[in-house]
Amino acid sequence: MTTALKHAGAAVAALLIAGCASMDGLDTQAKVNEPAGLSAGKSLADARLSSAAWPQGDWWKRFNDPQLDRLMDEALTGSPTLRIAQARARKAMSFVQLAGAARYPQVNGSADVTRQRYPEHGLIPPPFAGEQETQARLQATLDFDLDIWGKNRAAYAAAMGNARAAEVDAYAARLALSVAVAQAYVELQRAYLQLDVADKALAEREQIYKLTQERFDAGIDSRLAVKQAESALPATRERIAQLNEVIGLVRNQLAALLGEGPDRGLEIARPTATTLTQIELPSNLPAALIGRRPDIVAQRWRVESSGKIIDFTKAQFYPNVSLIAFAGLQSIGLSNFFEAGSRTFGVGPAVTLPIFDAGRLRGQLAGAQANYDEAVERYNEALVNGLRDVVDQLTSFRSLEEQGRQQAHAQSTAQEAYDLALMRFREGVGNYLEVLAAESQLLTQQSLEADLRARRLALTIRLVQALGGGFDETTVQQVSTNDIR
Numbered sequence: 001m002t003t004a005l006k007h008a009g010a011a012v013a014a015l016l017i018a019g020c021a022s023m024d025g026l027d028t029q030a031k032v033n034e035p036a037g038l039s040a041g042k043s044l045a046d047a048r049l050s051s052a053a054w055p056q057g058d059w060w061k062r063f064n065d066p067q068l069d070r071l072m073d074e075a076l077t078g079s080p081t082l083r084i085a086q087a088r089a090r091k092a093m094s095f096v097q098l099a100g101a102a103r104y105p106q107v108n109g110s111a112d113v114t115r116q117r118y119p120e121h122g123l124i125p126p127p128f129a130g131e132q133e134t135q136a137r138l139q140a141t142l143d144f145d146l147d148i149w150g151k152n153r154a155a156y157a158a159a160m161g162n163a164r165a166a167e168v169d170a171y172a173a174r175l176a177l178s179v180a181v182a183q184a185y186v187e188l189q190r191a192y193l194q195l196d197v198a199d200k201a202l203a204e205r206e207q208i209y210k211l212t213q214e215r216f217d218a219g220i221d222s223r224l225a226v227k228q229a230e231s232a233l234p235a236t237r238e239r240i241a242q243l244n245e246v247i248g249l250v251r252n253q254l255a256a257l258l259g260e261g262p263d264r265g266l267e268i269a270r271p272t273a274t275t276l277t278q279i280e281l282p283s284n285l286p287a288a289l290i291g292r293r294p295d296i297v298a299q300r301w302r303v304e305s306s307g308k309i310i311d312f313t314k315a316q317f318y319p320n321v322s323l324i325a326f327a328g329l330q331s332i333g334l335s336n337f338f339e340a341g342s343r344t345f346g347v348g349p350a351v352t353l354p355i356f357d358a359g360r361l362r363g364q365l366a367g368a369q370a371n372y373d374e375a376v377e378r379y380n381e382a383l384v385n386g387l388r389d390v391v392d393q394l395t396s397f398r399s400l401e402e403q404g405r406q407q408a409h410a411q412s413t414a415q416e417a418y419d420l421a422l423m424r425f426r427e428g429v430g431n432y433l434e435v436l437a438a439e440s441q442l443l444t445q446q447s448l449e450a451d452l453r454a455r456r457l458a459l460t461i462r463l464v465q466a467l468g469g470g471f472d473e474t475t476v477q478q479v480s481t482n483d484i485r
Helices: 002-018 059-063 066-078 080-101 151-217 223-257 262-266 287-291 294-315 360-426 432-466
Strands: 106-117 132-145 320-332 343-352
Touching: 059 066, 059 151, 059 432, 066 151, 080 151, 151 223, 151 294, 151 360, 151 432, 223 262, 223 432, 287 294, 287 360, 294 360, 360 432
Parallel strands: none
Antiparallel strands: 106 132, 132 320, 320 343
């Protein structure tokens, strides 16, 4: 008889498993790309390489501007944007705690006291039938999911992956904020450099207007020349007003990035930031980029999390077995509640099995696999864009060096031409149109020089961002294997 029961139990178990929903025909399609497969050797061939060129966490200090250092400190402690990212990271860690709780036994206690009348024709026999009595119950219940198929472990690992991604996202937000502050600071400096050009132009044009008026009084020039010289003054003052507007707007922008009101922007003085002319790249690009770019690292964690969600979804195709136990006291009437006869206890397994769900589980698995494919392709995209970002900055630096050489030569020539035109004008040999033409060329080159100086700073900032801004994957707490087994 016992053998027959064993065979019957085995048959029932086989039928339970056979009755599970099928996963046939469902699988992932995406494949994670390797950095070695992205060729960049030729693009980086003439780059200055260094074994210690990865940016530091306080990369902005290379600009040697104490005011910028203070602004960064304020932004990284007072910005609502950064605090939002940190709150999201804490929220993600709370889900880890929730998922982890399912891996352990759950013990709950309950107590209730009920005064009621028991009917004569109910389940409760005499002498309680037809009487009013107090029913009391005190019970502790244990519920433990045995997690035979690893569903809870997979859910915990998925939550941990999302938490790590959120933690890296918080650093990415920190990097984005510091880059935004630095870029705004460079824009403020560019506006001041352009203001220098406009102020100098106004002084020179006022001088030219004065000379033209003197030549007119001496009968050398016509009133037309005087009016031409005079008309240049309002346009220059308009340019100065525009640049002062830019300075005010950028100050407001910086104040907002700091998490402060506009009055804080009024305290920001003219920037003095300078940059190093030597631009170096790490010698282990592109392989090490996957651990230095927070966006790539975060996306890789999301790939890991998506894979664990697939495991979690697959586990739901199989029977779920839980162990349930309870113990306590229960009696009708309080007088004998604590007597031995009021004891109650029980223990046993609880099994649930998906037999027919109209394709619900297959749909969930297909969705989880599609999410995984999307996460993988987003990782591949982040890897490609990250490497392209570095090479883009290198390409721009190469162009900027050549532009700088040509601009310096052009400005030198324009300065000589302007000096000659102005000298001829003062001596009564030349005319105002010659001065105007030479001045226009000189102002164009002076404005271009200011833009190139600011762009050199901006490119340095973008290169720092492209290299991860001092992020290092080893600084993020890793999940030990024991935590997810």
